[in-house]
Amino acid sequence: MNSNSSPSAALQLCYENVNGSCVKTPYSPGSRVILYTVFGFGAVLAVFGNLLVMTSILHFKQLHSPTNFLIASLACADFCVGVAVMPFSMVRSVESCWYFGRSFCTFHTCCDVAFCYSSLFHLCFISIDRYIAVTDPLVYPTKFTVSMSGICIGISWVLPLVYSGSVFYTGVYEDGLEELSNALNCVGGCQVVVNQNWVLIDFLSFFIPTLVMIILYSNIFLVARQQAKKIENTGGKTESSSESYKARVAKRERKAAKTLGITVVAFMVSWLPYSIDSLIDAFMGFITPAYIYEICVWCAYYNSAMNPLIYALFYPWFKKALKVIMSGQVFKNSSATMNLFSEQM
Template identity: 65%
Template sequence: LFVLNISFVFHEENILHSLHPLAPPAAAQLCYENLNGSCVRTPYSPGARLALYDVFGFGAVLAIFGNLLVMISILHFKQLHSPTNFLIASLAGADFLVGVTVMPFSMVRSVESCWYFGRTYCTMHSCFEGSFCYASIYHLCFISLDRYIAVTDPLVYPTRFTASVAGMCIAFSWLLSVIFSSSLLGTGANEAGLEELVSALTCVGGCQIAIFLIAKQQARKIESLSNKTSRSSGSYRDRVSKRERKAAKTLGFAVTAFLISWLPYFIDSVTDAFLGFITPTYMYEILVWVAYYNSAMNPLIYAFFYPWFRKAIKLIVTGKVLRENSSTINVFSE
């Protein structure tokens, strides 16, 4: 199932002005003052710009360094080498890349209302945005499957969801995401049937890419699996089930945060495309950045629920991970 989303610039400028980029109002500011066909620039006041740069910049920094800590923690400490954690590390990689390749450039675009990074990177930026979004969907689906097996049958789980299976899931998530996004943009399939509209809205200093975004119905299957766990005798099984349910609950919060962050944006994209793009610019920017901020939320969730992550952060920040044999440190000890 695919839903149509005409990108940021459709909401950034008044449609009537955008249809006549060569003749903007006399008082209007332009992205490029000396170029014909420049997009109209609608900047915020200096105080509002500074506040927006602070908010958006904080989200980007948190997404970059928070997810970097998740990846280092899981990949460095041998105790954390498990199929589930490998999926979490790969998901953190997608969020990290959103913080590096998407959020800083979108920050400038949102605040300055102009795209200053060239047409080539406009296309790449849109490809990155789609690829990492799709990768998050697939990772969350596999994590949900992993947690379902672990909670419903914890004794069989180690033989079903092994490290090699997790590796295949990770490879599938990344390859399919990148191939799908790049093929849409590379072949022009994303603009099929919208050529006239896209052409009319093309101006210098804009980044308008019509993108198909996949609906995240799979991610709606949030795990409420604790009540499905079959009861059985044996202290070992009970102990394992309790640990797996706790992990499922934590990852369930991550899935819920993902839905809360992205669903408003997707719903608006679907409805607005059919209603003539009537969503105000400021509202669209809010929805976009709420979605972006999801990339910064997972490290906070892990830090709140996982004591091992808090201990790993301390070891990393204090430089103890640089010591010999630091990878064997017991991060589960109090």
């Protein structure tokens, strides 16, 4: 559009001829194609990647373990982000308008927060599980049972859903910011402004579990290092069968802890920019440019698509399960009892 165009001609609304419509700030056609491609790819990967993880763990009986049930539930939370959150956020981010109604805006925001906190809680419980498995591998099966895993899964779903629903359906998050909220939420808008108190609660809800995971995984790797040195020092000596078994179990648990540690690091790297930006923004008068906010949000969303890639790179059993599923062998009656582990495992 040339510089001689009038301001009224340049102005675009989300809903033409509707009083109170939000002003639309669209990207160029080329930019829109790129953004839809990038965001759409993330949503598709989050949906199908996590669906494969859930299918693998639930179908193959060899994968039925407390840890893997937690991983499957984590994949379910990420799957929900890919289905219920990312597609609608994609349209809002690219079109700069919300076309799905005010009621669905609240529901979408509630799902966004709930599923993301559910992922965080799952990762926190997984880190506790790995800590017990590495520090006390022989006693671990009696401490972290399937029932205990079920309790952790229940907490990881119920608490985020109750918290998110109570905050966003009561409107307490915008106490003191009603005028700003009304100005932003014109017709075609779905912008949530959260007051300083709830932003601080959100940040602590992210920071405290993250700190717990950092402490636990730091201890895990210290113990793993000590175990590796002990095994190395006794390499030339004759080991009893019990000691040999303990060494194999410890090695297996360390490998699992390493992979899940990478998952935790990926989560923190993805979510830290958004968490810090939200905290700073609330205390600095919401000064973050829209494009910076969108980058932080989509870095966080993309975490839901990253976990299946991590499993594919580091879990041999997931690679084998993928081959069975993609080749159609999964429909055979005997597929559920297939051996997905190498003899060394």
